[in-house]
Amino acid sequence: MxxxxxxxxxxxxxxxxxxxxxxxxxxxxxxxxxxxxxxxxxxxxxxxxxxxxxxxxxxxxxxxxxxxxxxxxxxxxxxxxxxxxxxxxxxxxQHPSPGIRYRNLGKSGLRVSNVGLGTWTTFGGVGGSGNEETAEAVIALAYDSGVNVFDLSEAHSGHRAETQLGRILSRRAWNRTTYVVTTKIYWNSKTEGRGLSRKHIIESVQASLLRLQLSYIDIVMIHKVDPMCPMEEIVRAMNYVISKGWVMYWGTSRWSPVEIMEAYTNCRQFNCVTPIVEQAEYHLFYREKPELYMPELYNKIGVGLMAWSTVTIGMVSSRTEDCGMSFLSRSSYKNKYSSFSWTEDETQSLYKEEYGWKDKLVDEEARKYSDKFREVSALADRMGCSFGQLAIAWSLKNESVQCLLLGAANIDQLYESLQGLQLIPKLNASMMSEIERILDNKPSRPPMVSTLALR
Structure with a gap:
């Protein structure tokens, strides 16, 4: 009462x-x-x-x-x-939403909303204005809607995103226990802090804390593996920042299942804190790693899945005529486990430098999937929603996805994406079967081959 x-x-x-x-x-x-x-x-x-x-x-x-x-x-x-x-x-x-569910991230005790806010677009990425007032409106709407995960990265508009989010959180003065901030330690050959050395990891965490104006960061993720750095050094450095109280948990982003298992083995060997989450791409046209390997990693070592896609983070338009080429071609060129990089430096140069000679093949891939795009979009029209909303609901039907990152440049985009949650109950067995018939890309493991048969 x-x-x-x-x-x-x-x-x-x-x-x-x-x-x-x-x-x-x-x-x-x-x-x-x-x-x-x-x-x-x-x-x-x-x-x-x-x-x-x-x-x-x-x-x-x-x-x-x-x-x-x-x-x-x-x-x-x-x-x-x-x-x-x-x-x-x-x-x-007039358009009520059924709400947001909370789940444990991996096999940890950390409770996160089933959708989080990926702030790359919000703080001036593709389609974003970079206006702090607009960004604050989006973050406030997400928080008041029940979203408690805010995802950042050194690669998402650089250090400016962390600085702006820090100012917003300071002004709002929300209870620190009610939201989760995740950021990444990004590594590639172009960054000034080369590699994932202990020095680079500790300095990155300390700098992020200053920019965010927080006493601790909930989750720090290692974005891509440094092949020149021993895994032992990485896990010991992450264990150190956790033991100092600067970080609560750590995870990975764009790691292969083999690399994640190697990190887990090293953590057990040296009595270090194990990773709890892998951030990976997951959508209608990229399914192998999230559907085949992430459930296995969750059951065996407790690593959860935080998913994103080019549509949900606002990287491309949700309209079929606009996103067909960019969405599909980006999904067509990736190795078996790691996905297309959504960082600023690579999105701008990937096709120009690395795949420039494959333009014809990109066109063929886009044409190959254009019919599937049209059929999925027609199905979305019959359900009274957009392609992006259907993609969000479809991703969340996978129980392995504990948190799906959404992107929004303004509150209208965020509200539209959140309304996609009400489609989840409508995706019954017959509807999912219809989508599977259209996609015809359900991943499956290769058959087991006996070593005796190879002799």
């Missing part, structure tokens, strides 16, 4: 409405006009509602308060703010 009274008091603008009883995800939310405080609602995991995004009791002292961030409006007065927020509420109540 005290919780219901507190929720009613916290929503002064809706004081005349009925008190919001405990929500049930299977019931309709169209008649529910009350909006409980996010901090109260988030305690009611594993379901969080998208309808608890606007607050009118946050003071409204300045033009860029919580209400502005949640509604995406740049209003100069409280009257303008109230008008924009009411309009946004009226629109969203």
């Amino acid at each position: 005290s919780q219901l009274m507190l929720c009613s008091l916290g929503n002064s603008s809706n004081a005349g409405n009925d008190t919001n009883n405990n929500a049930n995800t299977n019931s309709s939310m169209e008649d529910d006009d009350s909006y409980p405080l996010p901090t109260i609602y988030r305690c009611r995991a594993p379901i969080a509602s998208l309808d608890c995004m606007e607050e009118f009791n946050s003071g409204g002292g300045g033009g860029g308060g919580d209400g502005l961030g949640n509604c995406g409006a740049v209003a100069g007065t409280k009257e303008q703010l109230l008008t924009n927020c009411i309009a946004a509420q009226a629109h969203r109540l």
Whole structure:
């Protein structure tokens, strides 16, 4: 009873409405006009509602308060703010979302939302404006919607993304226990800090802490393996930053199953903390590693899967006519386990330098899959959604995906992506079979060959 009274008091603008009883995800939310405080609602995991995004009791002292961030409006007065927020509420109540689930990441005790915000687009990547006010509105909408994972990288707009997110988190002053920040230690031949030495790892973590203005980072991921650095040095360095309290967990990004198993073996040998997550590409046209090998790694050594795709992070348009070439051609050229790199330096030069002589083959691959794109898009139209929303729901149907990263340059894109969650119950066995028939690319392991037969 005290919780219901507190929720009613916290929503002064809706004081005349009925008190919001405990929500049930299977019931309709169209008649529910009350909006409980996010901090109260988030305690009611594993379901969080998208309808608890606007607050009118946050003071409204300045033009860029919580209400502005949640509604995406740049209003100069409280009257303008109230008008924009009411309009946004009226629109969203017509299209309620079923909510967000929380899952353990890998076999750790860390609970994460099944969708996270990949901030590359938000902080000025492909299609992003780089405007901090817009980025704050997107992050506020994600947080108030129940998303608790914010993913960063040294490669995502460089150090600027960490600096901006640090300022936003400082201004918002959210409870540190309610969100998870992940960042990456990026390595390639062009970076100034070459390799994954102990020196580079420790310096990168310390620098990220300063930029983020945080006392610790929840997860630090190693982006790609340095073949010139011993695995023992990498795992000992990660164990050191965890033992110092600078990092809570560590994981990997774009590692092969063999490399992940090698890291795990070294951790066990030297009594170091083991990785809990691998961040990998997963979508309708790239399925082998996430579907065949990641479940095995989860069951054997407890490594979970944080997935992303070129559509969900906003790297290409969700419209079929725009994304067919870029989405498919990027998925066509990758080795067996590691996927297309989504970092800025490589996305700009990959085809120009490495695959320039394969332009004809790229065109053939795009034409080969264009029919499948059209059929999947037609199926999405029949379901009343976009191709991107269907791709999000389809990815989350895989129980191995504990967190799917979404990207958004503005609040409209994020809201549209979050609405894709309501498609998950609609993807029943017959619908999934129809998608499999269209794709015709379900991965399978090669048959076992007896060593006796090879003699």
